Amino acid sequence: MPEPLLPTEFAELEPFAADWCLATETERFAKRISSSMDEMQAFYDACFPRAEDAIAYCDKLPLDDMPDDALHLLQLVYSLVMVSFPVEAWRQPHIPDSGAAYLDLVIEPVP
Amino acid sequence: MKVEKPPEGSWTAHYPELGTEPMSYEDSISPEFHDLEREAIFKRSWLNVGRVEQLPRKGSYFTKELAVANTSVVVVRDTDGEIRAFHNICRHRGNKLVWTDFPREETSGNCRQFVCKYHGWKYELDGSCSFVQQEQEFFDLDKADYGLVPVHCDVWAGFVFVNLDRATPQPLREFLGPMVTAIEDYPFGELTERFYYRAEVGANWKLFMDAFQEFYHAPVLHAKQSPIAARPEVQAAGFEGLHYQLDGPHRLVTTYGGRGWELPPEMLKPMEVVTRSGLFGPWDAPDLDGLPDGVNPANKQPWGLDSFQVWPNFVILIWERGWYLTYHYWPTAFNSHLFEGNLYFVPPKTARERVAQEMAAVTFKEYALQDGNTLEATQTMLESRVITEFPLNDQEILCRHLHKVAADWVDDYRRDHAGV
Numbered sequence A: 001m002p003e004p005l006l007p008t009e010f011a012e013l014e015p016f017a018a019d020w021c022l023a024t025e026t027e028r029f030a031k032r033i034s035s036s037m038d039e040m041q042a043f044y045d046a047c048f049p050r051a052e053d054a055i056a057y058c059d060k061l062p063l064d065d066m067p068d069d070a071l072h073l074l075q076l077v078y079s080l081v082m083v084s085f086p087v088e089a090w091r092q093p094h095i096p097d098s099g100a101a102y103l104d105l106v107i108e109p110v111p
Numbered sequence B: 001m002k003v004e005k006p007p008e009g010s011w012t013a014h015y016p017e018l019g020t021e022p023m024s025y026e027d028s029i030s031p032e033f034h035d036l037e038r039e040a041i042f043k044r045s046w047l048n049v050g051r052v053e054q055l056p057r058k059g060s061y062f063t064k065e066l067a068v069a070n071t072s073v074v075v076v077r078d079t080d081g082e083i084r085a086f087h088n089i090c091r092h093r094g095n096k097l098v099w100t101d102f103p104r105e106e107t108s109g110n111c112r113q114f115v116c117k118y119h120g121w122k123y124e125l126d127g128s129c130s131f132v133q134q135e136q137e138f139f140d141l142d143k144a145d146y147g148l149v150p151v152h153c154d155v156w157a158g159f160v161f162v163n164l165d166r167a168t169p170q171p172l173r174e175f176l177g178p179m180v181t182a183i184e185d186y187p188f189g190e191l192t193e194r195f196y197y198r199a200e201v202g203a204n205w206k207l208f209m210d211a212f213q214e215f216y217h218a219p220v221l222h223a224k225q226s227p228i229a230a231r232p233e234v235q236a237a238g239f240e241g242l243h244y245q246l247d248g249p250h251r252l253v254t255t256y257g258g259r260g261w262e263l264p265p266e267m268l269k270p271m272e273v274v275t276r277s278g279l280f281g282p283w284d285a286p287d288l289d290g291l292p293d294g295v296n297p298a299n300k301q302p303w304g305l306d307s308f309q310v311w312p313n314f315v316i317l318i319w320e321r322g323w324y325l326t327y328h329y330w331p332t333a334f335n336s337h338l339f340e341g342n343l344y345f346v347p348p349k350t351a352r353e354r355v356a357q358e359m360a361a362v363t364f365k366e367y368a369l370q371d372g373n374t375l376e377a378t379q380t381m382l383e384s385r386v387i388t389e390f391p392l393n394d395q396e397i398l399c400r401h402l403h404k405v406a407a408d409w410v411d412d413y414r415r416d417h418a419g420v
Helices: A008-020 A025-033 A035-058 A068-090 B030-043 B172-182 B205-211 B232-238 B270-275 B351-382 B394-416
Strands: A104-107 B048-051 B060-066 B071-077 B084-088 B107-112 B129-131 B150-157 B160-161 B193-201 B243-247 B252-257 B305-309 B314-319 B323-333 B338-344
Touching: A008 A025, A008 A068, A025 A068, A025 A104, A025 B193, A025 B351, A035 A068, A035 B270, A035 B351, A068 B270, A068 B351, B030 B323, B030 B394, B048 B060, B048 B071, B071 B160, B084 B160, B150 B172, B172 B243, B172 B252, B172 B305, B193 B351, B205 B323, B205 B338, B205 B351, B205 B394, B243 B394, B252 B394, B270 B351, B323 B351, B338 B351
Parallel strands: none
Antiparallel strands: A104 B193, B048 B160, B060 B071, B060 B107, B071 B084, B084 B150, B150 B160, B193 B338, B243 B252, B252 B305, B305 B314, B314 B323, B323 B338
């Protein structure tokens, strides 16, 4: 059994942590584009009901000095933001009519 | 929403020099016109290349690739704290002076002096040449004659501008004019949380500027983005800007914005409700008191945003929810350009504020990718020249103005160089 990535209060999200706790937008966007809608729907269905709890949990901690498990939880919320567009709006991983267009995020806040 | 237009009956008629005729887009598909734009516009106009926050200390520098002008510049804060710019070329045998690993990529950092990788010539931060390897081997060489080639450089409201004109250009503030300088007291320097996006886009630079300077397209192209945008009454109403203004080569559109916090949840994406954020930014705005009069200059309500289109290729977009973004469009050919988008927020104090910013940034990208790909579709068909005249409506006044200003600058250049 590997070390859990998330705080114990969020143990039921652990099955998604290895795939979706990603530090950069580039990784999160790539994961979204390479995932099926079924995979993203399963992640969304599990995480969305706990999103408010997760934000509230991280909110109590200093943003510039978060313990690793809280940081992973925050990254999971970022990934939830990322998949919310395919799940809630597009019904497909890609942005409609975006074709080969890309937009790289080369500088982003940490965390 | 009924918007009051100028007494002439339309925004466009208020500026009669624009005319109302159908427009040609030959200026966006002609390699010859693009070559003229490089000389007439990009080698003569002030160009924004960054912000002072990118040069936090003495010795901080960054490079900017200006393919449109066939050069690279290095911008540096010298030992007196002054910001200077130089062509990024060693005086010895022309090597690019400042770069890391990949000569064509931009770089940044901090240094005490610039040292050429090729033969070790050194330059102080004020550009003077301070060391020549084996100086005694040269012939009558005086280091004082071999300083870096300076580029006109000035700072306005924390934005660093360069001008590649060899002659003395119009002063920066005068160039920016009263409409733009009226926002200089906006707290740009406090909004340092940055998301920097870039992409190569297969369309003329002016076509992408057009896409972000009219919102006539918004209810159609972005219809599926949110439940409210898809509603039939929203679709039927279309879009009307609250205020349009021109000042010299610069342009402004003011419009209303989404007020997610006033909407019932069924009209929003569930993630917008959880994060209290969306396209128009975090719903819980930071307290930026005392915005300058130049923001929302016509004092229209409900105010959502101002988009200042600063000639030639720079946009400052100020949102009502206390954040701003910039766009830059750097031509790489007549039918392609490098697009840069920078989103700036007040640094978040809490995870909740940070998540709201993430939602705004991710939403921005969803929209921008739709816009960017549409442009390639426009470029390829304009190049067919099957149609050569296109009707522009009153909500597209800023597109009309951009193309007129480009033509005017090219005409001026041609006149100045006639018979040369």
